Amino acid sequence: MNNKARNEIFLKKTIIREIYMTVSPNNPLFPDMPDWQQQARDNLWPPYTQMRTTPIGLPVSEAEGVRITLADGRRLIDGVSSWWSVCHGYRHPHIEQAVISQMQKLPHIMLGGYQHEPAARLATRLADLCPGDLNHVFFTDSGSVAIEVGMKMAIQYWLNNGVKGRHKFLHFRGGYHGDTFATMAVCDPEEGMHSHFSGVLTPQVLAELPVNDELYERLDMQMAKHADELAGVLIEPLVQGAGGMIFHSEEVLKKVARLCQKHNILLIADEIMTGLGRLGEMVACQRADVIPDIITFSKTLTGGTVPLAATIATSRIFEAFLSDDPAKALMHGPTFMGNPIGCMAALASLDLFEQEPRLEQVRAIEKQLEKELEPARGLPAVKDVRVCGSIGVIETTGLGDVNFLKQRFVEEGVWIRPFGSIIYTIPPYIIGSEDLSKVTSAMVKLAGELKSNT
Ligand SMILES: Cc1ncc(COP(=O)(O)O)c(C=O)c1O
Structure with missing residues (x-):
């Protein structure tokens, strides 16, 4: 490319950028610009954005x-x-109605010391759609926190069973499980988003997905070596989403599950992206006949209307928390966990999977x-x-x-x-x-x- 062509492209890009960066109520290019857009520019901090070089939303x-x-x-x-x-899609009337009527009845109630019908019914609906005895549902309000809860469950499962020292997680290259501190530690360490924090994060065990025999053997050895310190293995079943939409086969997922069994390590399936229909099944693990110990959902859980997430554990995990000892309880409880509006939206969303094709x-x-x-x-x-x-x-x-x-x-x-x-x-x-x-x-x-x- 010659210099003239390069300059033209540069100029074109600069003009576009300038237009987007100079959006304001007084800009003659945008005569009808409402003042809230100026306020957005002054006060709203956007996600994953370098504000200096990126056009405002x-x-x-x-x-x-x-x-x-x-x-x-x-x-x-x-x-x-x-x-x-x-x-x-946006504004599906069935979800809209469910949300409005719940808003008028009981918009929120703390789940500590109370229970309510939408949370109870949703927990049962989710238990019913999950394979095996994934029957015990802990609600939170975002995908990252659902993963953190799954990690806490796994660590405490071992402690409650009298096994000390198992507080690490094996996770896969290309994986993404959230933006909070515990979840950043189990994301791909080399993708750009979290590299600044590498010194702060608790080191975990990074592995390659066993996409061939050699990597399968390597994973087997890695799990054997770290079995005494591993609480669980975290995987996005079949598709690693934010890591670059990288697919792996059902066989690979089965192999990971098999090795977890062999080395007695809990399997946590992060279905926040892959679950609830995305790949054609309600639960992606079902494609590989894999039943994880813990599974997480969010995103589509409420049809994308209000924030809600679920961490669902098998009876084996749940029973490790049943004790006369109060210290063996799961010490977690976000203010908005099991929010009734969120639960009603999720129930309505699950209805739609039954009522519409x-x-x-x-x-x-x-x-x-x-x-x-x-x-x-x-x-x-x-x-x-x-x-x-x-x-x-x-x-x-x-x-x-x-x-x-x-x-x-x-x-x-x-x-x-x-x-x-x-x-x-x-x-x-x-x-x-x-x-x-x-x-x-x-x-x-x-x-x-x-x-x-x-
Ligand atoms: C697989 C997976 N896990 C966890 C998360 C984190 O969810 P949230 O953004 O709700 O915290 C995401 C978000 O993209 C995700 O794709």
């Missing part, structure tokens, strides 16, 4: 079905279900993604195209200016958030085939605009 006024309406009237098709949560819709999405993303495979900057359930991924040799790329997707009328080297979609399960085609064609088109780095 697009102002949203409302959303319905798969469409997000921006404050300026433009409408985008949501290709990522608001961080993989809004599985029934959700899992069939996911299978249809899978087929359509396979067909429509395939043409990207031949593009110069594309390394791989892969699909699993409602997840469609184009892996590239490099995304270049990712903010520019995100802006291009907005221009195409779809909301897609590429990261790392991937362009991916995880649409709401209710997306129609025409809308999905708009998403896939934008993905293929913009992957085609990328320059190959190899």
Whole structure:
């Protein structure tokens, strides 16, 4: 590329950036800009964002079905279900009604010393949909905290059984389990998000997924070596999401489960991303006939409406906490655990899996993604195209200016958030085939605009 072309691209990117960075009520480019957007810029701290170089978030006024309406009237098709949560689309009337009526009856009550019908019914519904005797449900309010609770359960399981020293976790390269301190320690240590904190985090046991015989043997040896200090193994079954939408086979998951049994280490399945329909089953582990000791759900649990998470343990784990000794209780209790509105939203969301053909819709999405993303495979900057359930991924040799790329997707009328080297979609399960085609064609088109780095 010659200097002139390079300068032109630089200028174009700078102009776009300037437009986004100078959004204010007095900016002549945005005459009708309401003052709340200026307030957002002054006072709202956005997630995972370098505010100096990244355009401020697009102002949203409302959303319905798969469409997000921006404050300026433009409408985008949501290709990522608001961080993989809004599985029934926005404002499904069944969830909306459940939330409104619960709000008017009992918006919140502490679960310490009280119980209420929505939490009890939801616990039973979740126990019923989980395999085996995963029957004991502890509610929290975010995925990260659900994982932390699972880790606490695992550590204390051993202590309550009189086994000391088992307080570490084996986790896999490419994994992501949250942003809190305990969960950061079990994320991939090399991905950029948490590297600043490496000195502060408790070191854990990092392993490779056993995707071949050699790695299987290595994992076997690693587990044998650390068995006396390991409380559990943490895995995202079949798809590592935030680590780059990396897929592994059912056989790999089975092997991990087999080694956990062999070395008597608890298996914690993080289904916060993969569970509740994402891969075509309510529980992803079921695809491999694996029953973990502890499983976690969040994100789609309430259909992406209100925050709620669940950590579910087998009877074996639960019974280790039954004792005359108060110190053997699980000492955890977030203020909003089992919030009645959240539980009602989750019950309504589970109804929808029964009343509407959700899992069939996911299978249809899978087929359509396979067909429509395939043409990207031949593009110069594309390394791989892969699909699993409602997840469609184009892996590239490099995304270049990712903010520019995100802006291009907005221009195409779809909301897609590429990261790392991937362009991916995880649409709401209710997306129609025409809308999905708009998403896939934008993905293929913009992957085609990328320059190959190899
Ligand atoms: C597999 C997995 N585990 C845990 C989390 C953390 O959930 P939350 O963001 O609700 O804390 C996420 C979030 O993306 C996730 O994908």
